[in-house]
Amino acid sequence: MKKVYLQADNMVSSLGLTTREHWVNLVAGKSGIKETSHKRIGSVWVSEVDNHNLEKAFLKYEIPEKATRLERMAAYSIKEALEGSNLDLKDPTTGFIFSTTKGNVDFLKTREALNELDSSLALHSTAKKIWSMCGGGNQNPVVVCNACISGLMAIIIGGRLIRQGVYDRVVVCGADEISDFVLTGFNALKALGSSACKPFDAKRDGISLGEGCATVVLTRDANFEGIEYVDGAVSNDANHISGPSRTASGLLQVVEQIWDGTEPIDFISAHGTATIYNDAMEAQGFNRLGMEDVPLNSFKGFWGHTLGAAGLLETIAAVQSMKEDLLIKSLGFDELEDAFPVSVLKSNRMTEVNQIFKTSSGFGGCNAGAIFKKND
Amino acid sequence: MTEHIHLHSTIQLNSRMLASGSKVLWENVNDKDLNQSLKEVYQLLDMAYPKFYKMDNLSKFGVLAVEALVKVAPELKAGDLEKTGVFLMNSSSSEETDEKYLATVNTEENSLPSPALFVYTLPNILIGEICIRHKFTGEQGFFVSDHFDSGFLYPYLEHLFQNELLEKAIIGWVEVKDEEPVAKLMYVKNNQDGGAKKIKEEAMKNWFQA
């Protein structure tokens, strides 16, 4: 099987506009989730990307103005990830995968505004526009719209397309914004937490919605910093369209598919949304897999649930932990629920990290998991 | 390299007819509207599945088409359902339901956003509905594209079949935003059992574009 490597990355969230900025804030235990007031919902805890800093970054990278904020954020993220790499995005051996759940949905009520920006509600057009803003060629973008596993699934698809020989390199980008549409929806589902989210904590009571964007460049060339995408898989619980499986069956299926237990897993970056049912499902799953002693966190205490960007942002943070041999605490976690014990990180931990898991689960009963390791 | 993708059967559903290959299974007589038509097909397929009425149009269309496909190819219900995948595409994602949901957010003061409608503003809920109905738990994906993107899906499926991640898959185009809503599905598998025949990317593309 061809080897696939992570060549470059970028992260955009409330905690910054580069991977480096994020890492500094992660090590410091800083959260970007803040309380704000919404005209319909009232008090709500969200993680927003700072517009002032974004505008400065757009100027620096000469991101065209005639586009939506989401498109500009994605174009910036790709350009920043590729800075100094001399990669020609017109090269047909480079592919583009874009993951999002709702794209430009906030323009649904004012379509005219989109026309003025030469943009569209149609996600495929959005992806094409982002790609062309970055200097991409005629490659047809693959748009993954598969709820909250979209970002991780996009990485898995990229890895598979490289192994299948379709591309030598794939730019994987994911983005979602906080919109009235999504906020009112999660509120109607009674899924929003009453404070900054507390993944895996016994007192957790819901998610903090976040927005963000992230880019990973996958390649089959081996001369990079040396983190390897090992394998990944996707499954469906076939149980309920919005509730997670009560037996964690889909998560178990994914892990059993990609990991035979021979090479140890040193860290799990879990989905950890901080809803009662999701985190209980994951705790049960990892417990049943005999992974209750593997250090685990959720990064959502730092920048909330960023939907289509979540799997990408969290993968990059987890990979950074491996590069630095420093595991990051699960922010917002204090006390474990006792039904299915797992080893949630209460403080940062310096330790050798050679191989990690990233998992995601989403509405529609979908699950995804992937393994990354140091290239030796 | 030899291809692994074999075509077993197809289904097409639109507001005028339901057909498998050249065989017409249902026709819309007397110009019934979409709701009546969907209900008639539901009854024809003898589903007895009350959840159907709670679905949005995208899910109704897709679920009915898959139900017909399973009737035409009962072997889909047999074997290792962990190795049965579902891959669907369309160009508008869930836009039709997005608009309906938004109408419950923005209108008169008394109106409250509908949690059920919000859940259906993710197009992959359709895949969830199909998996729940038939207990498929394998690989899946919902992709948004302005055309049926065989250039991506064909090698992707080939990879999943070659590496034995899947044995069977339902692939298709389900679009309800256009004037003429449509579900077009193929049941493909990694071997020729049951009369399945090898299909090349060109033929796949042509069938979906026809």
Added chain:
Amino acid sequence: MEELISKLKVQIIEQLNLEDLSPEDIDADAPLFDSEIGLDSIDALEIIVLLEREYGIKINSQEEGKKVFHSVRSIAEYILQKQQ
């Protein structure tokens, strides 16, 4: 009470798209969840919306809803109690 129960049955069928059911099919005392009628967590949230829109009653969590939503009669009792 019985009048409210009849009205609730119609409203629940409408709100939850229970097209195969008529009001007579729903026993006012029978459990709505984990039962023949088989409502799920999203249905519970839709009933919360229904109660707020039609009766001005706010229920803040699914857990709170679970106690109230045992049967159509228990919902009716809750409405009457709140309206007093």
